[in-house]
Amino acid sequence: MAATTLTIVSGKGGTGKSAVAAALAIERARAGRSVLAIDMGGSPGLGTHLHRPGLSYDPIETRPGLWAMTMDRATALDEYLKLQLRVPQGAPTRQIAGALSVLADTAPGVREIISIGKPIYEVWRGVWDDVIVDAPSLGQLQSYLRAPATIRELVPTGNVRRQARELAATLSDPEVTSVVLVTTPAELPIRETGEAVDTLLEEALCPPPAVIVNRFLDPSGLDAASVGRLPEGSSVRGAAEMQVTMEAEQAGWRDALDHTATLPFLRGVLTPEEVAVRLADVLEATP
Amino acid sequence: MTNAVIVTGAGGVGKTTLSAAIGAETARTGRRTLVLTIDPAKRLADALGVEALGDEPTPMPNVDGLWAAMLDVSASWEAIIHRYADPEVGDRLLVNPYFRAIADRFPAAQAYAAGERMAEYLESHAYDMVVVDTPPSGGGIDFFRAPATTGDLVSGKLLKWLTGSHLPGRSLLYRFTAKPMLRIADTVLGGPMLSDVADFLLDLRTMYDALTTRSKTIERYLRAADTVIATTADPTPLHETHRFFRELGDIAIDPAAIVFNRALPSAWTADAERPIRGVDDPELRAVAKANLRAWGAEARRQGDAMKELSARYGVPLVAVPWTSPPPDSIDDLCDLVHGRGLFELLSS
Numbered sequence: 102m103a104a105t106t107l108t109i110v111s112g113k114g115g116t117g118k119s120a121v122a123a124a125l126a127i128e129r130a131r132a133g134r135s136v137l138a139i140d141m142g143g144s145p146g147l148g149t150h151l152h153r154p155g156l157s158y159d160p161i162e163t164r165p166g167l168w169a170m171t172m173d174r175a176t177a178l179d180e181y182l183k184l185q186l187r188v189p190q191g192a193p194t195r196q197i198a199g200a201l202s203v204l205a206d207t208a209p210g211v212r213e214i215i216s217i218g219k220p221i222y223e224v225w226r227g228v229w230d231d232v233i234v235d236a237p238s239l240g241q242l243q244s245y246l247r248a249p250a251t252i253r254e255l256v257p258t259g260n261v262r263r264q265a266r267e268l269a270a271t272l273s274d275p276e277v278t279s280v281v282l283v284t285t286p287a288e289l290p291i292r293e294t295g296e297a298v299d300t301l302l303e304e305a306l307c308p309p310p311a312v313i314v315n316r317f318l319d320p321s322g323l324d325a326a327s328v329g330r331l332p333e334g335s336s337v338r339g340a341a342e343m344q345v346t347m348e349a350e351q352a353g354w355r356d357a358l359d360h361t362a363t364l365p366f367l368r369g370v371l372t373p374e375e376v377a378v379r380l381a382d383v384l385e386a387t388p
Numbered sequence: 389m390t391n392a393v394i395v396t397g398a399g400g401v402g403k404t405t406l407s408a409a410i411g412a413e414t415a416r417t418g419r420r421t422l423v424l425t426i427d428p429a430k431r432l433a434d435a436l437g438v439e440a441l442g443d444e445p446t447p448m449p450n451v452d453g454l455w456a457a458m459l460d461v462s463a464s465w466e467a468i469i470h471r472y473a474d475p476e477v478g479d480r481l482l483v484n485p486y487f488r489a490i491a492d493r494f495p496a497a498q499a500y501a502a503g504e505r506m507a508e509y510l511e512s513h514a515y516d517m518v519v520v521d522t523p524p525s526g527g528g529i530d531f532f533r534a535p536a537t538t539g540d541l542v543s544g545k546l547l548k549w550l551t552g553s554h555l556p557g558r559s560l561l562y563r564f565t566a567k568p569m570l571r572i573a574d575t576v577l578g579g580p581m582l583s584d585v586a587d588f589l590l591d592l593r594t595m596y597d598a599l600t601t602r603s604k605t606i607e608r609y610l611r612a613a614d615t616v617i618a619t620t621a622d623p624t625p626l627h628e629t630h631r632f633f634r635e636l637g638d639i640a641i642d643p644a645a646i647v648f649n650r651a652l653p654s655a656w657t658a659d660a661e662r663p664i665r666g667v668d669d670p671e672l673r674a675v676a677k678a679n680l681r682a683w684g685a686e687a688r689r690q691g692d693a694m695k696e697l698s699a700r701y702g703v704p705l706v707a708v709p710w711t712s713p714p715p716d717s718i719d720d721l722c723d724l725v726h727g728r729g730l731f732e733l734l735s736s
Contacts, residue, residue, distance in 0.1 A: 115400020115624060145627060192576055200573040200582055206541070207585050209489030238399065252578075255485060259578025288714070289429045290400075321682075322675045332666040336659035337676045340683040343652075346712045369685030370692070373623050 104277060105224045108233045109307070111242040112283030113290045117315045119146025120373065121283045121364065122235035124380035126151070130167035131385065134230035138163075139220050140171040147171070147235040150377040168229075172216060178202060181215045185222060186260045208255065213248035214265050221271050239282070239297045246272060246306040275308040284358070285316045286351035295358050314355050315380075316366040318348055362387050390510045392609065393734060395647075396522045396531055397618035398628035402649045404428050405715065406618050406708070407521035408436060408456070409724040413731070415454035416722060419516035422509055423456045424502065426521050431716050445509075450718045455515070457505075459523065464501035465491040472598040477591050486588040490541070498523045499534035503606040510609055520613070529632045532610055532639040535603035542592050542599050614644040614734045619697075621648075621690040626697075633701050643703050645733045648694050651707035652687035660684030706730045 108125060112118035119140075126138040140147035140156055148156040148171065151163040156171035163169050182188060182198055205212040220234045236242050249269035256262045272278055280301065284294040294312060301310050321344045328345050331338035355363065364380050371379070395407045404425055411423035422445055433440065437450035441458035448454040469478045481487045491497050502523055509518045522531045530537075574582040617632060619625040629646065636643075660681045667673045698705045706728050715721045725731075 113400065114398060115620075115622065117622075119624070146624060149623065186576070188576055193572055197573045197576055201577060204577065204581060204585060207486050207490065207588065208581055209485060251489075255584075256578035256581055258575075259581075260576055261578040261581075288431055292429075321679045323679060327672050327675070330667065330669065330672060331676055335664075335666070336653065336656045336684075337664050337667075337680045339653060340656055340680040341676050343683065343710070343712055344679050350713050368682045368689075370689045 103230075105227055105229050106231050107220060107224045107271070107278045108231065108281060109220075109236050109242070109278065110234060110281045110283060111236040111239055112315075113293050114238050116283045116285045116290050118238070118283040119235050120150050120376050120380060121281070121313055121315055122233055123147055123150035123377035124364075124384055125281070126167055126169070126231075126233045127164070127377055127381035128384040129231050129233070130164060131381065134166065135228075136167045136231045136233060137223055137229045138167065138169040138233045138235065139223070140169070140235045141216060141220075141237055142172045142174075146373075149373040152372075152374040172219060174205075174212075174216070177219050178205065178215055180222070181218050181264075185218055185264050188260070210244075210248035210251035210255070210265070211261070213245045214252060214261070214268055217245045217248065217272075218264070218268060221268050224271060224277060239293055242280075243297065243300060246301070247304070250306070269306070272307050273305070278307055280307045280310040282310050282312050283315050284312060284360075286314050286353075286355040288354060291354045291358050298358075311362075312358055312360040313362045313364060314358075314360045315364045317351055317355060317363045318344065318366045320348065321345075390513060390515050390518055391735070392506060392510060392518045392520065392613035394506075394520045394522065394531070394610065394613045394615050395618055396529075396615060396632070398625040400622075401618045401620045401625045403618050404521050405432055405721070406616075406647060406649060406724070407519050408432055409715070409721045410616075410730070411454055411456070411517075411519045412436075412448075412451050412718055413722045413725050414517050414519070415451050418453065420453050420514070421455070421517045421519065422515045423454070423519045424505055424509065424521065425456055425458055426523055427458065429714075431714055432721075435716050435718060435721050437718075459498075459502050459505060461498050461501045461523075462488075462491055464505055465497065468501070468504060468599075469595075472595045472602070473591075474594060477594050481588075481591050484588050484591070486585060487592075496530065496534040496537035496541075499531045500538040500603075500606075502531070503534060503610060504602070506613075507602075507606050507609050529635050529639065532607075532641055535606045535610075539600055539603050542596050611640055615641050616645050616647055616730075617643050617703075618647045618649055620650050621693040626693055629697065633703075644735070645730060646697055646701075646703050646705045647730065648690070648697075648705055648707045650710040651694070652683060652690055652710055654687055654691050656680060656684040656687040657691065658684075704729075704733050706733070 110118050110122040126136050130136045137160055138147060145154055148154045151169050153163050153169060156169055158170055158173040158176045160168035160170040178201060182201060188194060188197055205215055220232050223232050249265040252262055252265040282294050282297060284290040298310055301307060323341050323345050325345055328341045331341055364383055367376055367379055393410055395403050397403050407423055407425055411421045415421040436448045438448060441456055443457060443460040443463050445455040445457040448456055466482060469481055473481060506518060506520050509515060574580060617629055619629045664673050664677050694705055708724050715724060
């Protein structure tokens with residue numbers, strides 16, 4: 102069996118990263134792969150897009166081949182200690198757990214390597230084809246990716262340092278890891294995503310990130326001239342003006358940043374799950 | 389007396405633009421207004437007439453009586469340290485990597501810094517109105533909890549665990565490092581992290597009394613301010629809004645209004661079902677109708693979300709229309725909030 106892949110999905114708040122993470126997971130599961138989707142905490146997004154609002158730490162199968170879980174810090178800390186740090190036999194486990202918990206609240210990088218440690222542990226286990234992470238937003242993503250290096254600077258010895266080195270190796274392995282940044286075609290998201298891409302490339306803590314432009318309006322076939330032929334003050338004209346200015350705005354912002362895929366703006370009354378399924382349809386049709 | 393408006397809500401809903409609009413419209417009524425903002429888009433900075441904002445309030449060239457300042461979290465924490473810590477302790481804290489990490493990434497630290505700045509400007513009496521745009525992380529309800537959360541960190545809860553003592557002094561640190569269990573823990577995890585952290589927490593502890601008193605003052609200002617919750621019809625902001633109301637009891641805040649940003653005209657939903665008049669070209673008619681249908685469906689989704697919010701929480705709702713392109717002049721900015729009934733809901 103080929104090695105498990107890790108896809109880390111991040112993006113500025115409000116760009117729909119959870120919907121895209123869910124869509125990627127659905128698309129892979131449809132292709133017959135076994136997928137674990139992990140919500141890294143914060144918003145309930147991933148669960149609602151998979152029609153399972155209350156995800157737990159134990160993965161549940163949300164559709165054939167697609168398992169989903171959410172991070173829980175206390176359990177993750179416990180697991181990190183038992184499975185990853187390999188505390189020597191006879192060591193005072195309770196004290197070490199308590200000490201680690203204090204460190205997670207204060208020491209830079211510790212909380213991050215415990216959180217990112219979980220998906221990477223799932224990759225190492227080798228039981229899934231794909232692990233897809235609905236990661237925190239852009240700013241936090243960078244502190245996650247930097248965490249192993251921060252640990253190296255602060256901690257000269259010990260098991261935390263060894264484990265952080267192993268995490269960094271997996272995170273930067275292009276055969277395993279890919280990072281997807283979701284943006285919308287608007288000024289701030291495009292600017293912040295562009296800055297994040299530059300930083301990620303410069304620091305080389307992960308393979309070069311891919312950018313997905315989400316909520317891009319399907320072309321309507323209207324243009325400024327045709328809008329002028331619609332009755333002034335009518336709803337049909339108002340909606341046409343909105344569409345035409347937005348199409349121009351969006352195209353300008355989208356083209357300002359290199360991107361690998363574009364996903365549509367789904368208007369209307371759709372449930373979060375319907376949104377994820379529709380986006381998965383588009384991803385399936387995208388080479 | 390200076391009034392305050394706090395604009396809160398999830399990331400990406402347009403809080404910064406709404407804060408600037410509320411500020412500009414207030415300044416136009418002749419009141420000296422400060423907008424304490426996070427990171428404005430270039431277009432918004434252009435509308436205000438500035439290249440860039442700094443930590444200190446700057447007058448906005450395009451509106452008389454409007455000042456704006458951008459929150460610099462690191463600088464704010466440095467100021468807090470200088471004000472509340474002994475000089476010797478302060479110098480040590482400022483170079484401590486744990487302190488830097490907490491100030492930079494602990495969401496409550498960012499929100500606390502914003503609250504501290506708001507308090508300073510309220511106390512300066514230099515303005516009639518201060519509009520606070522809340523930080524993206526720790527936005528929503530967490531903004532109002534930040535004073536208490538920061539208090540926990542400083543109160544020495546963690547320190548108590550490490551030293552097993554109630555009011556640890558520096559001499560206890562030696563006893564701590566002599567504790568065999570913790571020494572083993574430090575060795576297994578990676579030394580000397582634990583003793584470094586204990587050292588840092590001891591320094592932080594010296595600011596406890598000053599910061600707790602200050603936190604209480606900030607909390608009082610937060611409760612006295614008018615809170616405006618900004619949202620859109622997207623799932624994440626709606627969820628944040630519901631969470632805000634669920635947890636309201638904890639923080640004793642009574643929101644003045646929900647601002648529903650990027651609202652589409654409700655007439656589009658019904659008009660999409662009616663025949664299109666006055667368009668002869670059948671092809672154009674079909675294309676324009678299909679387009680109105682798509683937007684009408686979106687308007688319906690928004691309308692449903694708005695109705696549900698106002699029915700559930702009984703807080704007045706103000707719809708701010710979706711403009712494309714986004715506002716790029718002061719007039720456009722003021723139009724967002726002018727005459728929509730928002731100011732009538734504020735206590736000032």
